Amino acid sequence: MADDFVKAVEDGLKLSKRLYFGKDRAVLPPKPLPAMDKSASADLYMPTAPMVYAVIQDPKIVDNPDIPSYQPHVHGRCDPPALIPLQMNRVDLEVDCYLDTAFIRVSGSWRVHCVMGSKSCDCRIAIPMGEEGSILGVEVEVSGKSYSTRLIAMGDNKDVEKGVRPEHGGFLKPHIFTLTIPQIDGGCNLSIKLCWSQKLSYCDGLFSLNVPFKFPEYVNPTIKKLPRKEKILLNVNTGTGTEVLCKTTSHPLKQLRRDVGKLGFSYEAEVLKWSSTDFTFSYSVSASHIFGGVLLQSPSTHDFDQREMFCVYLFPGSQQSRKVFRKDVVFVVDISGSMQGKPLEDTKTALSTALSKLDQGDSFNIIAFNGETYLFSTSMELATQEAVERASQWISINFIAGGSTNISVPLTKAVEMLTNTRGSIPIIFLVTDGAVEDDRHICDLMKSRLTNGGSICPRIYSLGIGSYCNHYFLRMIATISRGQYDAAYDLDSIEFRMQKLFTRGLSTVLTDITIDTLKDLDEFEMYPSRLPDLSSESPLTISGRYQGKFPDTLKANGVSGDLSNVVVELKIQNAKDIPLDRVFAKQQIDLLTAQAWFSEDKQLVEKVAKMSVQTNIISEYTRMVILETKTVEENSFTESSAKKASKKNDTQKIVDSEVPKTIFLQSLSLHIGFGDLTATAENIPPGYEGPKLPEAAEIFVKAASTCCSSLFNKCCCICGIQCCSKLNDQFVVVLTQLCTGLACFGCFECFSNLCCCGQDGQ
Known part of the structure; x- marks a missing residue:
């Protein structure tokens, strides 16, 4: 799908050579890549900032709507349609950072500069998002019409699927969302607002934000005298009540305000060319020791859940104060037939890197599995240089893709190896790209063994590759074991996501965390239900709902690397200007969906659907629709309104009384899903799209x-x-x-x- 998109853009750039803008043009027409650079075209033509494209099926309509020119006559159609990037006339970026989450809003104006004024075409919007991005909404105004996205609960009406087309909207890649607006006239301007959320990355007390904001040369308007204003507004609210220090920024920001735990910046300039670099910003909230706090907030009147909200956060502190745990680690790795090629090669690279980072006091083992189970050693091995070298040789010999997928046997074996550990953190890293039939039974088995295995039971850090594995099963076993879950939906992200998960699991600074006082509340619900360990690589955030009087003081208890008990005083404050329901919506929806899958509870399914619709976070139980509404100028709607408008000497837009037209999109969460047993049984590799043979x-x-x-x-x-x-x-x-x-x-x-x-x- 991504390859088709790249080819369509490349064809569109060829088509745009037909456009004539006069001799006073500001930029040269785009040129396709030379033959020697074709390998780089995939990265070059993928959107690196919010983009809008004209969807061209009939090449005859391509022309400058302002200066019609002679065009060689062309018969035929572009199949698949070509995509001509539209020129951008305005762009504003607004970012709000709360705790570890950023909310991004981009508003701009794009012009259909490449279609005759008497013709029309569809326009495709592409939105690349940053770390763990989640699309929140799109609004478009053009030519007396407005379009907006909404989430609705997934119905049982199967007839809806008949009118759904993939090109209407969906994920080009896991981090790139596309949406098509139908039939826009040539020469029109589209005013578009885009919203999404993404995670901030964290390292040693430093939060970093990276927003895709790198616009290609060919979106700059060709008219030299057209004014171009670029605006950026950034607000940071850490919620910690501690000093925040700005470290780096990609654009020359001007500080507007500075308060305890808060920062405000702006940037505005007239530019000759739009931003050619991503917007990046980093700030520190570091401290010399582990610290945390509690944020409380009352629900809004529109919230279907009227219980009070809370958030507990813990920060790991500086590296100098961390005491390292001794670790017993078992790597459980899928080597079934579908892992052949890049997935397995990247897994081998990431695993070798993780082995090299083990301390000599640590112990490890490796279990490879397909339909069979293969052990590096019958017992745990000390992580000496000689043992790590033998493990690397064993990996190169035994990591050969082939066979089916059986997770239960190797996972049970790994748990048995780590049952009697003393004075160390037992960790299991599970990597797979497949789904299995006994996934609920595995969860039941792990729940009975791990929850009854004492305080320090094996933590399972699970990673799902591609879309054929059951990501909610992997999330569930991680939650049960107080571990963590991650995913690599895109093949290019496998090694990065895997190394990040390995590093997080091997960097535990506080384990067996408890907050006992919360149990005294009248009603209490927490996400995740079992608290994971605190890693030096990321802060720990816990959210939930409660009823009753929240305690005046709160403490978090845990065990540090030297096996001593640690007590962290949690400062309690009201979060008046942090939307806790939105900040933690995705975390709660994902965890509740895993629980709903595991328990097969229809009430949980309904709850997830309500949360999804309320917060605009996509879920497995909702789908996105586009609402098309006609808007007219008030002075042209009725005679009386015309008189009213003339008295006010202004033009006001009102919405037509007709029922909005609804365009249904395909289920956008299917790029995650509950797994595909058929694809796993057939060893279809992740990311594979089979050829579609026409009639x-x-x-x-x-x-x-x-x-x-x-x-x-x-x-x-x-x-x-x-x-x-x-x-x-x-x-x-x-x-x-x-x-x-x-x-x-x-x-x-x-x-x-x-x-x-x-x-x-x-």
Whole structure:
């Protein structure tokens, strides 16, 4: 899907060479990459900032709506449609950072500069998001219409699926969301507001924000005199009540305010070109020791859950004060057939790196599994240099992809190896890309063994690769064991996500954390239900709801690296200006979804759906729709309103009384999902998209639709061949191959190379 997108943009840039903007143009027309640089085109043409594209099916409509020019006539259609990046006239970025979450809002104006004024085209919006990004909403205003996204509870009406098309909206990649707005006239301006949330990265007391804000050259307007203002507004509220220090920034920000735990910045400038770098910002909230606090907040009147809200946070402190735990680690790694290639190679690299970071007092073992189980050693090995080298050799020999997937046996074996550890942290790292039939039974088994195994039971840190494994199963066993979960949906992120999870698990600074006083409340609900350990690589945040009187003082208890008890005084304060329900919505929805899957509780499903609709966070039980509403100027709606508008000497927009048109999108959460047993059984690799074979007649027509180019007229045509749909499939396939081989490289390729030169000779 991503490859198709890249090719469509590349075709669109070829098409845009047809546009004539006069001699006073500010930028040259975009040029396709040279042949030697084709390998880099995938990264170059993927959106690195919010982008809007004209979806071109008929190349004849491509022209400057302001300065119509002679265009060589073209027959045929672009299949798949080409994507021409629209020029951007304005962009504002607003960022609010709360605790470890950032809410991003981008508003801007894009113009359909590449379609005749008498024609129209669909416009596709692409939104790249940062760390663990989650789309929150899109609003569009154009030509007397407005479009806005909404989440609705997933219904049982299967007829809805018949009208749903993937191109309407979905995830191009796990971090890139796309949405299509239908039939926009050439020359129109689209005013668009985009909202999403993402996580801040954390390292040694330093929070870092990275917002995709790198606009390519070809979105700059061609008119030199057009004013271009770039605005950025940044607000930081750590919630800690401690001093915050700004460290680095990518853009020249001006400080607006500074309070305890809060910062405010702005940036505004007239620019010749839009931002060519991502917006980055980092700040520190470090302390010499572990510290934490509690935030309390009452629900809004619109909240379906009227219980009080709370948040407990713990920060790990500086490296100098950390006492390192001795660790007993078992790596449980999937080597089934679907892991072949990049998934397994990246896993081997990340595993070797993790082994090299073990201290000599630590012990480890490795279990590889497919349908069988393979042990590096029958017992735990001390992490000496010689043992690590032997392990690396064993990995290179035994990590060969093949066979089916059986998680229960190796996971049970790993738990048995770590049952009798003393004075150390027992850790299991589970890596898989597949789903299994006995996943609930595994959770039941782990729950009975781990919750009854004493305070320091094996922690399971699970990582799911791709979309075929059951991510909610992996999240559930991590929650049960007080471990943590992560995912690598994109093949390019496997090694990074895996190393991050390994580092987090191996950097525990406080374990067996308890907050006993909370149990005295009248009603109490906490996410996650079992508190994970505190790592030096990330702060720990816990959220929940309660009824009753919250205690005036609160303490967190835990065990440090030297096995001594640690008590952390938690400062309690009211969070008046931090939207706790929004900050922790995704965490709560994900954990509740895992619990709903495990327990098969319909009431939990309904609760998740309500939370999803209320907070605009996508879930497994809701779907996104686009509402199209007609807007008219008030002075043109009725005669009386016209008189009213003339008296006020202004124009006010009102919404037409018609029922909004609803465009249903495909279920956006399917890139996560509950696993795919069929894909796992067939060892389909993660990220694989099988070829879609068209119908026989469709194959024949597409093969016959080749270019008969006339250099004299500089035009293309399609051979008018009619075909019977009842042709034998084998005959059609052979004929398709023959026609394709004899054809020049397709109608579009021909006219893009021969006919699409701009009138300025480019």
